[in-house]
Amino acid sequence: MDLTEEQILSLAPDESSKKTGLGLAAPAKWVTRSYNDVAIWGECQGSGSKPYQTQIDTTNIAFKCSCPSRKFPCKHGLGLLLLYARQKNNFTRAEAPAWVAEWLAKRTEKQEKQAEKKDKPVDESAQAKRQQQRQSKVEGGITELKTWIKDIIRNGLTGIPDKEHTFFQNMTRRMIDAQAPGLAGMIRNLGDTNFYTEGWQSVFMDQLLRLYMVTESFQHIQHFSEPLQQDVRTWIGFTQNQEALKEQAGIVDTWLVLAKQISEDDNVTTERNWLYGINSNNYALVLQFTVRGQGAQLTFMPGMFIQAELVFYPSVLPMRAIVKRQINSNAVTGFTGFSNWQQVLQHETEYNSKLPFRSERPYIIQEVMPVLYNGSWWLQDMEKNMMPVRNEQRRIWKLLSISGGNAVDVVVIGREQSYEPVGLWDQQEYHLL
Amino acid sequence: MELWNTIIYAAILGTDKKNISGQDVNGVLLPAFNVIQENGLLDKEEKFLQTASLAFNYRQSGAAALNKEISLAPAPPEDKKYCSRKSMHVLQDIVSEENVPLLQLWLTHCNKHKQIVTPPFVPLLLTVGEQHKKLQTLIRCCTGNRGAWLAVLNPHWDFGSTGTEEEIWQTGTIDQRKIALQQIRRNDPALGLQWLKQTWQQEDAATRHAFLDLLYETINEGDIDFLETLANDKSKKVKDTALSLLKSIPGSVVVQQYQQALRQSVSLKQQKKLLGLSNTIQPEFHLTIQDESIYKTGIDKLSNNKELTDDEYILFQLTEYTPPVFWETHLQAGKQQVIEYFQEHKTGKKLAQALVNATVRFKDVEWAKTFLQHSKVFYIDILPLLPPAEQEGCCLQYMQQFPDSILQYALRFSDEWSVALTKEIFNHTAKNTYQYNRSFYSNIIHLLPVQATAILSQVSLAQEHHQDQWNSISAYIIKLIQLKDQTIQYFNQ
Numbered sequence: 064m065d066l067t068e069e070q071i072l073s074l075a076p077d078e079s080s081k082k083t084g085l086g087l088a089a090p091a092k093w094v095t096r097s098y099n100d101v102a103i104w105g106e107c108q109g110s111g112s113k114p115y116q117t118q119i120d121t122t123n124i125a126f127k128c129s130c131p132s133r134k135f136p137c138k139h140g141l142g143l144l145l146l147y148a149r150q151k152n153n154f155t156r157a158e159a160p161a162w163v164a165e166w167l168a169k170r171t172e173k174q175e176k177q178a179e180k181k182d183k184p185v186d187e188s189a190q191a192k193r194q195q196q197r198q199s200k201v202e203g204g205i206t207e208l209k210t211w212i213k214d215i216i217r218n219g220l221t222g223i224p225d226k227e228h229t230f231f232q233n234m235t236r237r238m239i240d241a242q243a244p245g246l247a248g249m250i251r252n253l254g255d256t257n258f259y260t261e262g263w264q265s266v267f268m269d270q271l272l273r274l275y276m277v278t279e280s281f282q283h284i285q286h287f288s289e290p291l292q293q294d295v296r297t298w299i300g301f302t303q304n305q306e307a308l309k310e311q312a313g314i315v316d317t318w319l320v321l322a323k324q325i326s327e328d329d330n331v332t333t334e335r336n337w338l339y340g341i342n343s344n345n346y347a348l349v350l351q352f353t354v355r356g357q358g359a360q361l362t363f364m365p366g367m368f369i370q371a372e373l374v375f376y377p378s379v380l381p382m383r384a385i386v387k388r389q390i391n392s393n394a395v396t397g398f399t400g401f402s403n404w405q406q407v408l409q410h411e412t413e414y415n416s417k418l419p420f421r422s423e424r425p426y427i428i429q430e431v432m433p434v435l436y437n438g439s440w441w442l443q444d445m446e447k448n449m450m451p452v453r454n455e456q457r458r459i460w461k462l463l464s465i466s467g468g469n470a471v472d473v474v475v476i477g478r479e480q481s482y483e484p485v486g487l488w489d490q491q492e493y494h495l496l
Numbered sequence: 497m498e499l500w501n502t503i504i505y506a507a508i509l510g511t512d513k514k515n516i517s518g519q520d521v522n523g524v525l526l527p528a529f530n531v532i533q534e535n536g537l538l539d540k541e542e543k544f545l546q547t548a549s550l551a552f553n554y555r556q557s558g559a560a561a562l563n564k565e566i567s568l569a570p571a572p573p574e575d576k577k578y579c580s581r582k583s584m585h586v587l588q589d590i591v592s593e594e595n596v597p598l599l600q601l602w603l604t605h606c607n608k609h610k611q612i613v614t615p616p617f618v619p620l621l622l623t624v625g626e627q628h629k630k631l632q633t634l635i636r637c638c639t640g641n642r643g644a645w646l647a648v649l650n651p652h653w654d655f656g657s658t659g660t661e662e663e664i665w666q667t668g669t670i671d672q673r674k675i676a677l678q679q680i681r682r683n684d685p686a687l688g689l690q691w692l693k694q695t696w697q698q699e700d701a702a703t704r705h706a707f708l709d710l711l712y713e714t715i716n717e718g719d720i721d722f723l724e725t726l727a728n729d730k731s732k733k734v735k736d737t738a739l740s741l742l743k744s745i746p747g748s749v750v751v752q753q754y755q756q757a758l759r760q761s762v763s764l765k766q767q768k769k770l771l772g773l774s775n776t777i778q779p780e781f782h783l784t785i786q787d788e789s790i791y792k793t794g795i796d797k798l799s800n801n802k803e804l805t806d807d808e809y810i811l812f813q814l815t816e817y818t819p820p821v822f823w824e825t826h827l828q829a830g831k832q833q834v835i836e837y838f839q840e841h842k843t844g845k846k847l848a849q850a851l852v853n854a855t856v857r858f859k860d861v862e863w864a865k866t867f868l869q870h871s872k873v874f875y876i877d878i879l880p881l882l883p884p885a886e887q888e889g890c891c892l893q894y895m896q897q898f899p900d901s902i903l904q905y906a907l908r909f910s911d912e913w914s915v916a917l918t919k920e921i922f923n924h925t926a927k928n929t930y931q932y933n934r935s936f937y938s939n940i941i942h943l944l945p946v947q948a949t950a951i952l953s954q955v956s957l958a959q960e961h962h963q964d965q966w967n968s969i970s971a972y973i974i975k976l977i978q979l980k981d982q983t984i985q986y987f988n989q
Contacts, residue, residue, distance in 0.1 A: 068588065069616075082592045086975055088585075149585055213541035219510025264504050272552045275545050404561040412557040419553040434568045435649070441562070448561035460619035463649065464642055467615065468570035479556045494616055 066148050069495050070364035073323060074124075075141055076134045087142025090153045097157040098147065104163045105143045105154075117143050118163050120170060123389045124362035127166050135353075136362075174388075197242050201299060204241020205278045208234065208250075212275055220267060224258035245300030249274045273420040280420075293377040294418055303376055305385055313374035313387045316340035318347065319398060320363045321425050321474045322485040322495070330354060336363045337425045337476065337485075338373070338384075341398045346425050347373055347384040361386060365486060366493035379417040382424060400427030400472055403444040411478060423478040425485075430470040433463050442473060442484065453483040458496040465489045499525070500555050503548045511544050521547070525554060571645035576612045582986040584614055590979055591620060596628055597942040598979055603634035605987040612640035622646060622653040629671050632656070665691055670703060677707060681714040689719060701731035708737045717747045724749070739794060743817045744857050750793050754814045755822050760784040761811060764827055764837075779827065781843040783807040790814075808846055815850035819858045823851075831866040839872055852877055876901050880908075888914050899924040912945045919951045926955045929965040934972050941976045946984070949974050 075081040087107065090096065094106040094114050101122050106114035107130075115130040117139040126140035136144075147154060159167065211234050215223070231254025238247035253270045256263055280287070280295045287295065297303070317340070324335040334351040351361055363369070370390040375381035401407045407426050414421060431442040434449060440459045443449035452459055462473070462484055471489060475482035486495050499521055506514040521529040532538070532546045579587070583606070590598045606613070613621060618639045625635040632655035636643060647653040656669040664676040681688035692707055699707065708726075711719060719741065726738035742748040765780045791797060799809035823834045838844035838851055852875045855863040864881035874894055879887050887909075895902045895917075903921055906913060913921065925932035937944075952970040957963045 068585065085589045085592050088589075089978060091978070149582075212545065213539070216507065216541045216544055217511050219513065220508045221510075264508055265500075268504060268507055268548065269552065272545070272549050276549050279546075279549075408559055408561065411559060415553055415557040419549070419556070432568065434564075434566050436562075436564060436566055443564075443566075444561075446563075447565060448563050450561050460622075460646065460650065461616060464615045464618040464646060467642060467645070468568045479559045489615075 066144070066364060067366060067492070068145060068148060070366050071141065071144050071148060073364055073495065074136055074144075074362060076136070080134055080136075080138055080141060083138040084141030084145060087138055088145035088149060090146065090150065092142065093146065096143075096146070096154045098151075098154045099156060099159055102159060102163055102167060103143060103147050103154065104159070105146075107139050107142070109139075115139050116162055118166055119144055119147075120167060123170075124364070125170065126362075197301075200241045201243050201281070204238055204243050204246070205281060207237060207241075208246060208274075209278055212271060212278075215271065220264050223267065224263075228254065230254070243300045245298050246274065246277065247300070249277070249298075276420045288379070290377050290379045291418070294379055294421075297376065297378070297383075298420065308374050308376065308385055309387050311374050313372040313384075314340060314343050314345060315370075315372045315390075316343045316345070318369050318371055318373065319493075320365050320367050320369065321346075321427070322476065323363060323365050324476075334363075336361070337474075338363075338369075339398065339425070339427060339474075340373075341368075344399065345375075346382065347375065348382050348424075349373070349384055349386060361389075365495045380414050380421055382422075398427060400429045402429050403446050404428070404431075404448040404450055405444075405446070421478075423476055423481075425474055425476045426482070427472060427474050429472045431473050432468060432470045433459065433466060442475070442482070445470065450480060450482055453477060453481045458484050461494070461496050462487060465494055497551070497555050497558075499551050503551055506544065507548070511540050515540060516544060516547050521551075525550060572641045574612060574640045574642065576610050576640055578614050579606060579611045580986060580989070582989075583611075583983070584617065586979060586982045586986060587613065587617065590983075591624070593938075593976070593979070595938050595941065595976065595979075596631070597939060598976065598983070599624065600631060600634065601942055601980060602983045603631060603638050605983055606638045607634055609987050611638070611987075612642075613638055615642050618642050618646060622650070625655055626652050633672070633675065662691070665695075670706065674706060674710060678710050678713070681710065685714045685716055686718055688714070689722060693722060701734060704729070704731065705733045705737060708734060708741065711741055712744065715741055715744050717745055720745055720748050736794075743794075746819045746821075746858065751817060751819070753787060753790055753793070754817050755826075757785055757787070757790055758811075758814050758818055758822070759826055760786065761814075762826070779837045779841055779844055781808070781811055781841070781847070783810055785810070804846055808843060811843075812847055812850045815847050816853040816857065818854055820851055820854050820860055820863045821858075831863055832870045835866065835870055848873070849875075856881065874898070876905055879905055884911060888917055891917055892920060895920040895924070907940060907943070909943055913943050915945055915947050915951060918945060918948045919954065922948075922951065922955045926957055926966045926969075927962060929962065929969060934969060937969065937973050937976065941980060944973070944977060944980070946977055946981045949977050 072081050072084070075084060086092075092107055094108055096105045098104070098121075102118060102120055104116070104118040106116055108114045109130060111130075115128055117126075117128040117130075117137075119126055119140060126136035126144075128137045128139045130137050130139055132138065231250055235247045235250045235254070238244070238250060249270065253267065253274065256267045256270065260266075277295065277298045281299055284292050284295055293303075318338040319341055321337040321339050323337070326333050326335075332353045334353070336349040336351065338347040338349060339345070340347065349361065349363070372387040372390075373384040374387050375384045401410075407428060410426075414424070428442070428444065431444050433452075434441050434443045436449070440452040440455045441449040442452060462471075465471070465487060466489065471487045473484050474486040475484050477483055484496055486493055488494070502516065502520045506516055516529075518526065518529065518533075528550055529547055532543055532550070535543070538546070583602075587599075587602055590602055621635050621639055622643060625632045636647075636655050639646075643653070647655065656664070656667075656672040659667075661676045661680050664672050665680070668676065677688055677692065680691065696704065723738045723742050723745075726734055729735050729738065739750070742750050743754075745751060761782055761784045763780050763782075764777050766775050767778050768774070769776050785791075795810060795813050797806060797810065799806045801809060801812075804812060820831075820834070823829070824831060827834055827837060829837065835848070835851070838848045848871075852867060854860075855867065856877050859881060861881050864878040865886075867875055867878050868882070868886075868890065874897075876894075876898065879890055882890065891902050891906055903924060906917065906921065925936070952973060955966060955970075957966055
């Protein structure tokens, strides 16, 4: 396991954990520090009478600590992992003590149990009835939503910025009632349009049309292929049975964690982990939802390679996936990305032809260099084709500093003509931007 | 895309006022458009939405990259060595602590060892430099050529020119020029004055004042002519500062005028004691001002201190602006004797503080030492004039008596405190953990010696709740000192 400090700090639940974790990354803080092939453990003298016992599963990164903190990972877990990354020599190779061995055994047992777990017998008629009821509710909601969309179009966009927030909020609530949370989220985003920026009308129309296309698709869903039906249902907000998904065969590959985007809403943290399979050449999005204070099941660090089997949700453009099993996390290098913007755009066109209202996706694009044009930053490939950098102030300076203006391999997330760089390689080391 | 713009225009107005026609849609989309228009089941809003959806996907599917023959000159290679991984880890910890004194220490060591930070850290440091001007020069040095290259691209990070002091004086920012002027004045005051004279006419009033303010530290007789020309400056602030500076030069006309006034106002007189059996010599203070122009030089006629009469207040001001060595000649007495004359006379006692002020103003080290050795009163103001070792000794001597004043003074030290002084200070601050909290120690970490960790546990407190708070603060101090220690250690490896 060879982790960079940046990767470890990306696991911190908040800024204060980063700070305190860094403070604990000193040998003096740890009474014992040991490791073996599958774990790292140590005892940290805290404010309690006994030292805290901190342990880290290094195969499938996971933390456990005897401290009372509700944060996950706690500062001790972060501190110990940081210290291991910085000063491996300060750790002694040892047999796992009972408290570590027991935890590791329990983890393995739990994983096995999960794999063996059988679905409870399902009352099919009740399920069909529930599905029918939901279908009717969604259809009712969509009818109202289309009327709302048409009203906007009839009256024009001019008055939209002056609308009260209830204009969007009421329709969002209506979609929640109609059991269409996907549509509710799209309406919420529509209401969040920044009406103070130039050209907001185009951004607003893009979102409104996606909403319209999803509702229209749902009303004609029976004409679509099975994967496309699943896409439409996902956009409406129907969930997939993850256990059923796990029953299916997935793709075993070495996955590189390209980026991790974290957002928080109503105490629920959403982690968007973007992965890239270096052999299958597939990109994947693994979502993880955690309630504040609850430990996350998966621990991905940008730049790390994980050996895992991923099962993709059915879609015409498979992207969202779940981790069926994680085998180990040995670091390897090597990947192939897109060699120029032309290739990226060709793929974009192909994806749009399959699913016009799709989300943005990641691309590894090789040998691009930052250039300044008309006061904005662009990424230019070797054929001199270039694309503007989105959110440039947020990332561009680190990209410029690491690349020094030279061509580098960059990971971008975006679509059409809007891409945000999120990571890059410099001398075979991955840097998160 | 023309069609998309038309759609947006129509969407803004609304379908009641504007709709899309076949003329707006041409080329490959026309057949699809016609299918939508011919669908009798659709109302005009839905026809618009379907046409817009068609154009939306056409637009996003046909996105093209811009092809331009432009390039960015890459950053020049570095000519300095990158810091070690360990040093970079310490920097990361310091930045996350947001501790400016430690960061300054780290940068100083980095610069001293002619090293630079690794590229991912460069923007972070330059951003810190935006907020902390005093770190800018160090940050510029420690970010190397990559930092200089980025500063060309980002004006916020342009911390001014690099080069010789003279180049910085000619082309730098105000803050840089201030540092350059201060530096050259310390090394060659005459040259510094020459630089100042050269650009004086081009500077605005605020800048003139800022530069003038820097001359206090190195004021000398050679500045008199220049300062006297400033009596007619347009800016009142500049005029007042120039006058104040002249009052710090023994040879200036104004100080000579004050001396003359004191010569006429203070004299020694023999007095009989013990029914005439013995004689004592005492000073006599009787204000005699022949040259009324003295009052135009900032001497106030009315006392603002209830302990001093108006005449005494004028004498106080004159004494403040007169070199103490004047009294030795005027009263034909040694320093110790003069101090005694002042401290043993009813009026003189009131003027003793003015004598101390004059000692400080004219930086008279010998007088400062005499005050320390022979004065009945301890004057903390004279401490800066003493050599560092004596300052420390003095602080230790008076710490128990005047802890807060000594601490305030010790905070101005540029060098680390001794272990003994640190211990005394800890003994005082540990009792006042609300006043001397984490933030206090965070700001003084540059003054704490690395050995201070050993004495933290020796601080004993009477009250238990103080002990708990002190334990928590101690842990924090240890953390900061460790960072300081690691900084020093890793750069010296």
